Amino acid sequence: MxxxxxxxxxxxxxxxxxxxxxxxxxxxxxxxxxxxxxxxxxxxxxxxxxxxxxxxxxxxxxxxxxxxxxxxxxxxxxxxxxxxxxxxxxxxxxxxxxxxxxxxxxxxxxxxxxxxxxxxxxxxxxxxxxxxxxxxxxxxxxxxxxxxxxxxxxxxxxxxxxxxxxxxxxxxxxxxxxxxxxxxxxxxxxxxxxxxxxxxxxxxxxxxxxxxxxxxxxxxxxxxxxxxxxxxxxxxxxxxxxxxxxxGIEQEIKNTKADNNGRAVAGLINTPGEVRNIKQNISDTSARGGSFAGAGIIQDLNLSIPSSGNE
Structure with a gap:
């Protein structure tokens, strides 16, 4: 890139x-x-x-x-x-x-x-x-x-x-x-x-x-x-x-999960610049078995790097 x-x-x-x-x-x-x-x-x-x-x-x-x-x-x-x-x-x-x-x-x-x-x-x-x-x-x-x-x-x-x-x-x-x-x-x-x-x-x-x-x-x-x-x-x-x-930005995020060493993210992950008035409704986010799950304004995240446990 x-x-x-x-x-x-x-x-x-x-x-x-x-x-x-x-x-x-x-x-x-x-x-x-x-x-x-x-x-x-x-x-x-x-x-x-x-x-x-x-x-x-x-x-x-x-x-x-x-x-x-x-x-x-x-x-x-x-x-x-x-x-x-x-x-x-x-x-x-x-x-x-x-x-x-x-x-x-x-x-x-x-x-x-x-x-x-x-x-x-x-x-x-x-x-x-x-x-x-x-x-x-x-x-x-x-x-x-x-x-x-x-x-x-x-x-x-x-x-x-x-x-x-x-x-x-x-x-x-x-x-x-x-x-x-x-x-x-x-x-x-x-x-x-x-x-x-x-x-x-x-x-x-x-x-x-x-x-x-x-x-x-x-x-x-x-x-x-x-x-x-x-x-x-x-x-x-x-x-x-x-x-x-x-x-502003309105988001409704539900059921963000990761199983079997998978990874999942949701919601304005690499948002450029600054954003005001963000309205988010986030629920049911979970991660199991060393996998990763995230939700809401996560910047500069590189999921290609293996995680060593729950983050």
């Missing part, structure tokens, strides 16, 4: 690469003379996502990085880095067709107005970039909310916060996550509709060049769908974690 520290280190490396890709693409577009508005607007999107990546890097370097949903964070940052690299290649391809910037961009802009290839690529890239930004913002903000609710992040001069205020803060985060999840679902429906239309266009393509361009756009849109799935999953997991803290 991969250790948490090594996972965090890998995300730090990917985040560093993504920050570099964002900066490089931002500079590249900025150096283009007479850049079309549709392309120039991408710089604003890049400018918006960079500080979020920088904040993520800072949090990953802190002691509370384990609160983040690391798997989803890694996927979001990888998508961001991949999106920037893919768009950089498309941009290089478009620019290779020019001998002079002005002449090229005038021709390119006209084609964008009547075609779907370049504009489609731009829209997909903006969608992937936005999904990455939204995923990171959701994870980072939820991380802060949970740290405050768990008392591990001080936000008042007195160093404590009333339960009512914490409950209100957690409830607000739940509502916000519900809205973001609904938005992600709407975006997914739009992406799937576009994918279907694009598949029909590929089938009816008038020539090989059009077919290749459409197939490339289809691949890029499938990557956008993957980015959306990471965003939706982050909302779901962040909502689950928030509700765990806010509403």
């Amino acid at each position: 991969t250790e948490p520290l090594s996972i965090t280190a890998s995300v730090v490396g990917i985040t560093t690469a993504a920050i570099g890709s964002v900066k490089f693409l931002y500079t590249t577009i900025g150096n283009i003379k007479d850049v079309p508005t549709a392309l120039g607007n991408i710089r604003s999107d890049l400018q918006a996502v960079e500080p979020v990546l920088q904040e993520l890097y800072t949090v990953l370097e802190s002691e509370d990085s384990q609160v983040l949903l690391i798997d989803d964070i890694k996927g979001a940052v990888e998508n961001c880095n991949s999106a920037c690299s893919t768009f950089q290649k498309s941009l290089d391809h478009w620019m290779r067709h020019a001998t002079k910037y002005k002449a090229f961009w005038a021709e390119w802009t006209d084609r964008v107005k009547v075609g779907i290839f370049e504009q489609g690529t731009i829209n997909v890239f903006k969608g992937r970039l936005n999904d990455c930004k939204s995923t990171l913002i959701m994870a980072l903000s939820t991380s802060s909310v949970l740290l405050i609710a768990l008392g591990r992040l001080t936000v008042t001069r007195q160093g404590f916060m009333m339960k009512e205020v914490k409950d209100s803060m957690l409830k607000s985060n739940e509502l916000r996550l519900d809205k973001e999840k609904a938005r992600a679902n709407r975006e997914l429906a739009a992406i799937e509709s576009s994918l279907k239309q694009l598949s029909v266009s590929i089938r009816d393509a008038v020539n090989e060049e059009s077919k290749r361009n459409l197939e490339q756009l289809l691949e890029e849109m499938q990557e956008q769908k993957a980015s959306n799935e990471v965003f939706r999953k982050t909302c779901e997991e962040a909502l689950f974690e928030t509700k765990n803290i806010h509403n």
Whole structure:
């Protein structure tokens, strides 16, 4: 099993690469003379996502990085880095067709107005970039909310916060996550509709060049769908974690037993982080003949180590 520290280190490396890709693409577009508005607007999107990546890097370097949903964070940052690299290649391809910037961009802009290839690529890239930004913002903000609710992040001069205020803060985060999840679902429906239309266009393509361009756009849109799935999953997991803290966990555990040298455990065995308001109803737990039986919040238990008697 991969250790948490090594996972965090890998995300730090990917985040560093993504920050570099964002900066490089931002500079590249900025150096283009007479850049079309549709392309120039991408710089604003890049400018918006960079500080979020920088904040993520800072949090990953802190002691509370384990609160983040690391798997989803890694996927979001990888998508961001991949999106920037893919768009950089498309941009290089478009620019290779020019001998002079002005002449090229005038021709390119006209084609964008009547075609779907370049504009489609731009829209997909903006969608992937936005999904990455939204995923990171959701994870980072939820991380802060949970740290405050768990008392591990001080936000008042007195160093404590009333339960009512914490409950209100957690409830607000739940509502916000519900809205973001609904938005992600709407975006997914739009992406799937576009994918279907694009598949029909590929089938009816008038020539090989059009077919290749459409197939490339289809691949890029499938990557956008993957980015959306990471965003939706982050909302779901962040909502689950928030509700765990806010509403607590209820468990009813009965008849936990181990016989004939067997082992049995039950109830939040390796619970990550801290959980408040746990309600458990545990009964009939027993162990016989040197076996082990446990119930309720047992962390870091390795049952592969033979026991030497009742524990």
